[in-house]
Amino acid sequence: MIGIKNLxxxxxxxxxxxxxxxxxxxxxxxxxxxxxxxxxxxxxxxAGFHFPDSGEIWIEGQNITNQPPERRGIGFxxxxxxxxxxxxxxxxxxxxxxxxxxxxxxxxxxxxxxxxDWLSISHLAHRYxxxxxxxxxxxxxxxxxxxxxxxxxxxxxxxxxxxxxxSDYLREELKRIKEESGITMVHVTHDQTEAMVLADRIxxxxxxxIMQVGTPYEIFNKPQNEEIADFVGVENILSGVVHAxxxxxxxIEVDLGGHSHNIFAxxxxxxxxxxxxxxxxxxxxxxxxxxxxxxxxxxxxxxALDDMGPLTRVKMDNSLVALITKQSRESLHLQNGKExxxxxxxxxxxxxx
Amino acid sequence: MxxxxxxxxxxxxxxxxxxxxxxFISVPIICVVTHTTLSxxxxxxxxxxxxxxxxxxxxxxAISTIMCIAISVPAAYALARYDFFxxxxxxxxxxxxxxxxxxxxxxxxxxxxxxxxxxxxLADAGLVxxxxxxxxxxxxxxxxxxxxxxxxRGTFQSINPRYEHVAETLGCTRAQAFWHVTLPMSKxxxxxxxxITWSKGIGEFGAALMLAGATRMKTETLPISVFLNxxxxxxxxxxxxxxxxIIISLISLFAFERYGGFAQVF
Numbered sequence: 095m096i097g098i099k100n101l102x103x104x105x106x107x108x109x110x111x112x113x114x115x116x117x118x119x120x121x122x123x124x125x126x127x128x129x130x131x132x133x134x135x136x137x138x139x140x141a142g143f144h145f146p147d148s149g150e151i152w153i154e155g156q157n158i159t160n161q162p163p164e165r166r167g168i169g170f171x172x173x174x175x176x177x178x179x180x181x182x183x184x185x186x187x188x189x190x191x192x193x194x195x196x197x198x199x200x201x202x203x204x205x206x207x208x209x210x211d212w213l214s215i216s217h218l219a220h221r222y223x224x225x226x227x228x229x230x231x232x233x234x235x236x237x238x239x240x241x242x243x244x245x246x247x248x249x250x251x252x253x254x255x256x257x258x259x260x261s262d263y264l265r266e267e268l269k270r271i272k273e274e275s276g277i278t279m280v281h282v283t284h285d286q287t288e289a290m291v292l293a294d295r296i297x298x299x300x301x302x303x304i305m306q307v308g309t310p311y312e313i314f315n316k317p318q319n320e321e322i323a324d325f326v327g328v329e330n331i332l333s334g335v336v337h338a339x340x341x342x343x344x345x346i347e348v349d350l351g352g353h354s355h356n357i358f359a360x361x362x363x364x365x366x367x368x369x370x371x372x373x374x375x376x377x378x379x380x381x382x383x384x385x386x387x388x389x390x391x392x393x394x395x396x397x398a399l400d401d402m403g404p405l406t407r408v409k410m411d412n413s414l415v416a417l418i419t420k421q422s423r424e425s426l427h428l429q430n431g432k433e434x435x436x437x438x439x440x441x442x443x444x445x446x447x
Numbered sequence: 448m449x450x451x452x453x454x455x456x457x458x459x460x461x462x463x464x465x466x467x468x469x470x471f472i473s474v475p476i477i478c479v480v481t482h483t484t485l486s487x488x489x490x491x492x493x494x495x496x497x498x499x500x501x502x503x504x505x506x507x508x509a510i511s512t513i514m515c516i517a518i519s520v521p522a523a524y525a526l527a528r529y530d531f532f533x534x535x536x537x538x539x540x541x542x543x544x545x546x547x548x549x550x551x552x553x554x555x556x557x558x559x560x561x562x563x564x565x566x567x568x569l570a571d572a573g574l575v576x577x578x579x580x581x582x583x584x585x586x587x588x589x590x591x592x593x594x595x596x597x598x599x600r601g602t603f604q605s606i607n608p609r610y611e612h613v614a615e616t617l618g619c620t621r622a623q624a625f626w627h628v629t630l631p632m633s634k635x636x637x638x639x640x641x642x643i644t645w646s647k648g649i650g651e652f653g654a655a656l657m658l659a660g661a662t663r664m665k666t667e668t669l670p671i672s673v674f675l676n677x678x679x680x681x682x683x684x685x686x687x688x689x690x691x692x693i694i695i696s697l698i699s700l701f702a703f704e705r706y707g708g709f710a711q712v713f
Contacts, residue, residue: 143612163615170616176609180631189627190617242617 095119095278096246101139101149108135111302113149117280122272124289125282126313127299128325133282136299137248140280141170154245169239173251175231177223183234184210184219190242209237212274213267229260236271249281253288265291286327290314298322315373316444323371328444329415330372336445339364343389343440346370350392351412358389359443368445376442377416379408379434381426389440396432399423410436479689483682491687499664500672500688507580507668508648511587515595515644516637523596524625527603545593552589553657560585560658580666582659587648594647595640602636603629638706646699650692 096117103110110132117123127133138144140151142163150159158166177186187209191202210216213233223231232252239247252268253261269292272279283289289296289310296313298305306318317323323331334348337356344361347354348370359370383391394410406423408416414436418428426434483491491497525531526538544552560566560576569576576582606629614624652670659666661675669688676685 138612141612141616143615162620163612164618164620166616168616170613172609172613174607174609176607176613178610178614178628178632180634189614193618193623238613238617244616 095121095154096140096280097150097152098140099150099152101136101146101151103135103139103144103146103149105135105144108132109302110136110139110146113304115297115304115307117278119278120272120276121278122269122292122294123278123280124293124296125280125299126284126286126289126293126296126326127282128284131299132302133284133299134250137170137250137280137282141168141248142166167244167246169242169244169247171232171235171239171247171249171252173254175223175228175235177231177234177238179223182220182222183215183226186223186234187237187241189238194242205241209241213237213271227260228256229264232256232264233267236267240271240275240277244277246278246280249279251283252281254283254285261288268292286314298325300325317371317446319446320369323369323444327373328371329374329417330370330377330413332370332372332413334368334370334445336361336363336365336368344445346445350414351394351410353412355392355412357392357443358440359445360441361443361445363445363447366447368447371444371446372414372438372442374407374415374417376438377414378437379416379418379422379426379428380437381434383435384437386437387439388437390438390443392436394434394436396428396430396434399428399430410434412436476693479686479693482686487683488687488690491683492691494684494687496664496667497672497684497687497691500667500669501691503580503583503666504649504668504670507583507587508645508651511584511591511648512595512641512645514584514588515592516641519592519595519599519640523599524603524629526596526600528608541596542593544590549586549590549651549653550657553586553654556582556586556589556654556658576658578658578660578662578666580659583651583655583666583668586654586658587651590651590654591644591647595644598636598640598643599633602633602640606632635706639703642699642702642706646695649695 096115098113098115101110101113108130113136125133125136135144139146142158142161146159150157152158153166153168178189181189184206188202188206191205207216210219213236215230215233215237218226218230218234223234226234236252249268253264256264265288268279268281271277281288281292293310295307296310297307298313298317300321305322306313308316313322314326317326317328320331332348332350334346334357336344336346338345339362342360342362344359344363346357346359346361346368348357349355357370361368378388392412392414394412394414396408397411398409400407400409402417404420405417406420406428408418408423408428410416416436428434522541526534526541557577560569560582566576574581576585610628610632611619611621611624614628615621619627649668650670651668652674655666655668656671656674661667661671663675667675669692672688673685673692676682676688
């Protein structure tokens with residue numbers, strides 16, 4: 095559907111470095127990366143607002159690298175909606191329809207009504223954008239973009255400027271729009287929850303490069319290097335040395351809070367230095383050592399408890415960080431200085447070179 | 448208590464200064480409009496000479512304003528949107544007429560159109576600017592184009608290019624995006640720029656005097672009329688012309704405040 099080949103571009107303080115990407119038809123593709131990674135520049139280059147310094151962009155088997163934006167069949171949604179302030183909601187949505195002379199006024203009218211009904215914004219038809227709430231403006235922007243039936247919708251941080259409730263609601267709307275229309279969506283964000291919930295596949299972008307492409311599970315549980323792991327919220331990143339490997343379970347010596355420990359991980363490495371990643375939510379805390387199938391049990395003293403709403407972040411003196419529910423926190427009577435056992439499975443440990 | 452007293456003293460002094468300034472500015476204006484009787488004013492306004500001056504002023508200012516818009520729209524767009532070699536030098540040069548005394552600008556224009564082969568070539572082609580109404584238009588254009596340019600440049604800069612980008616994805620070419628989106632969004636800038644350029648054009652004196660001269664009933668705009676009639680003691684005629692200039696200034700000041708509060712002119 096979309097093919098990006100060896101794309102490079104320098105623009106102001108941003109740059110794209112040798113980007114290669116394939117987005118499939120009907121896919122919800124999320125580009126996840128920190129601020130300043132060049133995500134918006136990539137999206138704007140796909141749309142044709144910038145021409146690449148080198149490389150090619152293909153859409154539906156056609157090389158569109160040198161086509162102007164109006165011939166690419168791409169819809170674009172900005173974080174700040176960019177609704178035309180001098181036009182009403184209805185006129186904004188009609189804007190693209192009117193430019194296309196192929197559609198008769200009747201068909202255009204029908205399409206306008208259909209889209210406004212579909213997105214439940216018919217009651218806003220005669221209002222001006224400045225009188226709308228953020229969520230309403232973003233819905234109008236979506237309506238305007240899909241009115242011309244583009245094959246691809248590019249969304250640049252579409253939920254970032256909205257309050258929590260509205261952005262949760264619109265996130266579900268975006269899902270519905272994709273499912274009901276079958277349009278290919280490429281969505282840029284720095285928000286991991288957004289990526290996890292929406293994406294069929296995620297590309298992690300940092301410093302102008304695509305670092306890793308995969309399903310949300312792969313990105314969040316099998317990050318390919320320390321930088322990605324850190325960005326996607328793997329709080330336990332340890333250096334270790336592999337000592338042995340028994341049937342695909344590696345025994346790795348790591349340093350935990352100044353003491354050397356052996357941990358077990360499902361991995362094919364037999365020797366050498368490695369990086370070990372454990373997501374904080376994969377660590378279970380208990381008062382007693384207990385019996386469990388998990389291979390790794392570490393004793394530790396609680397150093398800090400951070401209340402994060404429904405979850406609590408527990409930091410231990412052995413440097414491990416665990417994320418537990420409020421309920422477990424209360425039933426375990428967790429408090430600073432208390433000794434607990436941290437347990438995690440060998441399958442929850444991701445090992446990279 | 449002492450602090451409060453001190454504070455009110457400062458307030459009193461500053462408010463009084465502003466009041467004094469307001470009086471100093473309004474009194475001369477009132478002096479002009481109250482110097483003659485209403486009937487004398489009406490007679491002068493009806494005179495052939497003042498009628499001619501009004502018409503010539505309105506026409507030349509309208510034409511020079513249109514010229515300012517025509518060249519400033521693309522130039523301001525380039526300066527607002529693109530980076531190119533020599534941009535800052537060009538920006539400085541385009542602002543120069545603001546700082547230059549109009550009289551000096553007029554001398555320069557007179558030398559350009561009156562003595563150089565370029566000026567002679569234009570004159571041969573029928574475009575005579577020296578001592579003609581065309582010269583008034585050119586003088587107004589030269590002196591006032593920076594106002595239009597600065598206002599439009601500021602207006603275009605204030606419009607995020609994202610609007611044009613979105614318009615392009617909806618099917619507009621770049622030119623259509625400018626026409627359908629940027630231009631309507633610049634409405635206030637156009638109004639403010641046109642008002643100030645037009646009213647400045649009507650009041651233009653120095654450069655026009657040098658290039659077009661002060662010939663009665665030929666290059667006699669309203670300010671030239673004030674100058675000519677004051678020089679030869681026709682006070683009623685001079686005051687009639689001055690009164691019209693005052694009215695135009697007040698109206699344009701009001702319009703500018705209304706539409707152009709955002710624009711940075713200086």
